[in-house]
Amino acid sequence: MKLLLGSRNPGKLREICEILREVPSLELLTWEEVAFSAVEETADSFLENAQLKARRICEETGLPVLAEDSGLEVEALGGRPGVRSARFAHEGATDEENIRLLLRMLEGADDRDRRARFRAVAVVRFPDGKELVGEGELRGRIAREPRGHSGFGYDPVFIPEGFDRTLAELGPAIKNEISHRRRALEQIKRQLLELLEKG
Amino acid sequence: MKLLLGSRNPGKLREICEILREVPSLELLTWEEVAFSAVEETADSFLENAQLKARRICEETGLPVLAEDSGLEVEALGGRPGVRSARFAHEGATDEENIRLLLRMLEGADDRDRRARFRAVAVVRFPDGKELVGEGELRGRIAREPRGHSGFGYDPVFIPEGFDRTLAELGPAIKNEISHRRRALEQIKRQLLELLEKG
Numbered sequence: 599m600k601l602l603l604g605s606r607n608p609g610k611l612r613e614i615c616e617i618l619r620e621v622p623s624l625e626l627l628t629w630e631e632v633a634f635s636a637v638e639e640t641a642d643s644f645l646e647n648a649q650l651k652a653r654r655i656c657e658e659t660g661l662p663v664l665a666e667d668s669g670l671e672v673e674a675l676g677g678r679p680g681v682r683s684a685r686f687a688h689e690g691a692t693d694e695e696n697i698r699l700l701l702r703m704l705e706g707a708d709d710r711d712r713r714a715r716f717r718a719v720a721v722v723r724f725p726d727g728k729e730l731v732g733e734g735e736l737r738g739r740i741a742r743e744p745r746g747h748s749g750f751g752y753d754p755v756f757i758p759e760g761f762d763r764t765l766a767e768l769g770p771a772i773k774n775e776i777s778h779r780r781r782a783l784e785q786i787k788r789q790l791l792e793l794l795e796k797g
Numbered sequence: 798m799k800l801l802l803g804s805r806n807p808g809k810l811r812e813i814c815e816i817l818r819e820v821p822s823l824e825l826l827t828w829e830e831v832a833f834s835a836v837e838e839t840a841d842s843f844l845e846n847a848q849l850k851a852r853r854i855c856e857e858t859g860l861p862v863l864a865e866d867s868g869l870e871v872e873a874l875g876g877r878p879g880v881r882s883a884r885f886a887h888e889g890a891t892d893e894e895n896i897r898l899l900l901r902m903l904e905g906a907d908d909r910d911r912r913a914r915f916r917a918v919a920v921v922r923f924p925d926g927k928e929l930v931g932e933g934e935l936r937g938r939i940a941r942e943p944r945g946h947s948g949f950g951y952d953p954v955f956i957p958e959g960f961d962r963t964l965a966e967l968g969p970a971i972k973n974e975i976s977h978r979r980r981a982l983e984q985i986k987r988q989l990l991e992l993l994e995k996g
Contacts, residue, residue: 645932646984673872673912676936676958710909713872731930733844737875759875785845 599794601722602627604634604655604665609750614664616774617783621790627661634658642681644668644719645731652723660725664786668718668779670752672740674711675703683751697744697755704740712740716756718778720786730789734781749773798993800921801826803833803854803864808949813863815973816982820989826860833857841880843867843918844930851922859924863985867917867978869951871939873910874902882950896943896954903939911939915955917977919985929988933980948972 603614606629615626634655639647644667651665669683679686679700687695704712715737722730737759744754746766753765758776765773774780800817804810805828814825833854838846843866850864868882878885878899886894903911914936921929936958943953945965952964957975964972973979 643932643984645930649930674909677914677934710873715876728927729930731844731848731928733842735876785842 599623599790600625600627600661601790602632602634602655602659602661602663603629604637604651604663605629606636607750610666610668610779613770613774613777613779614666614783616770617780618664618787618790621787621794623794624790632659632661639667639681644681644717645721645733647681648719648721648731649723649729652721652729656723656725662722662724664720664722666718666720666779666782668716668782670700670714670716670756672700672704672712672714674707674713693751693754697752700740700752701743701755709739714738714740714756716752716778718782720779720782722786722790730786730793732782732785732789734778734783734785736776736778736781798822798989799824799826799860800989801831801833801854801858801860801862802828803836803850803862804828805835806949809865809867809978812969812973812976812978813865813982815969816979817863817986817989820986820993822993823989831858831860838866838880843880843916844920844932846880847918847920847930848922848928851920851928855922855924861921861923863919863921865917865919865978865981867915867981869899869913869915869955871899871903871911871913873906873912892950892953896951899939899951900942900954908938913937913939913955915951915977917981919978919981921985921989929985929992931981931984931988933977933982933984935975935977935980 637651637654641647647667648665652663656663669680671677687699715735717735720732738757741755741757741764745764746754748769749766756765836850836853840846846866847864851862855862870876886898914934916934919931937956940954940956940963944963945953947968948965955964
């Protein structure tokens, strides 16, 4: 079965491929093989944004599409940056700009107020209207300053529960084991395997 | 279209009916009209539990089924009681027992450590395998002691953001406006309307 990945973010694409390549008879396609238009993430929940992207791109290409939306929720900020994680500082912001703004907003905040979680929702949409949904989260806290160079987004300032290093210090092997995206994709993987078994 | 509500909780059924009765040509059925077996909520996420229930009951009855799972996540407790909200004190616990345990665990905790959110995930499963998913959350904090008599579950100790009274004091009209379940069901409603329009 062909599955088009509805993301252009190279960091996300790498993580998705590493997890879903374990599904036999699944042929992963990216925007490099099948072009699709950009979809604006206008909704205010991860689920609705993922559904929006998967539905639009599926309609446009006629292929089964996997889309995900994910982000960071800081409890002391009332769940921000949330769905605006990638454009927290401003539209088109770099990871560095977003991180700088986040650290400034948490200046003086103690560990309790630095509690945060990553959330991911993944949706697979099929041309016949069928949908699969998976979700995952990773709890942790926001570090005082960026550390480490692996990963992307807020990884340099996110310390997962049970660790004392940031995701960017822990590296891809550990991140892919514990990440919110992994959990969401594992749920998708199980549902895909079920579907493929049924033929 | 017939839609079987996959819950036996009278509080939830009332809330669901109040929201979904606005959908024209939707005939809501409950366990009193169509019997189904109890489904154990064995998964560790709201989404997976809601999917589990909707799929099993749909398989058993051959009808489109709406199931939801919801609960309370307290940040300082690492997200507990979470999927165990209804059986936090023990299997088959009353609302009072669960609330008593929660207040004891938060004894001495200040407002920051009393931050919490209600989350709800609703799933509609159709006999052809199609699924709709909606989710919602309501942020707030845990009160020092129970107040008010409306609602159910943790409503007497949950103070929504922007209010200074508990959900149980605010009453059903306000709760149904702002609740996590309402948001999840609104998303389901929109998708049902789309489906029904297409015929």
